[in-house]
Amino acid sequence: MNFREHIDTLISNNADKEAFVELTDKILSSKPEAWMLIARGKIYWRQGKVSDAMNDYYAASELEPDGIAKQLIENANDIMKFRCTDLINP
Numbered sequence: 001m002n003f004r005e006h007i008d009t010l011i012s013n014n015a016d017k018e019a020f021v022e023l024t025d026k027i028l029s030s031k032p033e034a035w036m037l038i039a040r041g042k043i044y045w046r047q048g049k050v051s052d053a054m055n056d057y058y059a060a061s062e063l064e065p066d067g068i069a070k071q072l073i074e075n076a077n078d079i080m081k082f083r084c085t086d087l088i089n090p
Helices: 002-012 016-029 034-048 050-063 071-082
Strands: none
Touching: 002 016, 002 034, 002 071, 016 034, 034 071, 050 071
């Protein structure tokens, strides 16, 4: 099993903490790949650390300009822009 499959297995088994530690170690010790930053960004997002997630998505986008990170950034921005006007003016 390669590193990517190992991380995917950890995430699918809800071992986000372990996956996060291993991803961060790998990102800091070598040249990161876009998928590593995206995976860590998704973990950040689930933890509610939106700015950290966006930082990883933007870094992944710089590595792979036509990759999935661009779509993740757009989706995240759409979520952050959403407002339910019914809740503001009942």
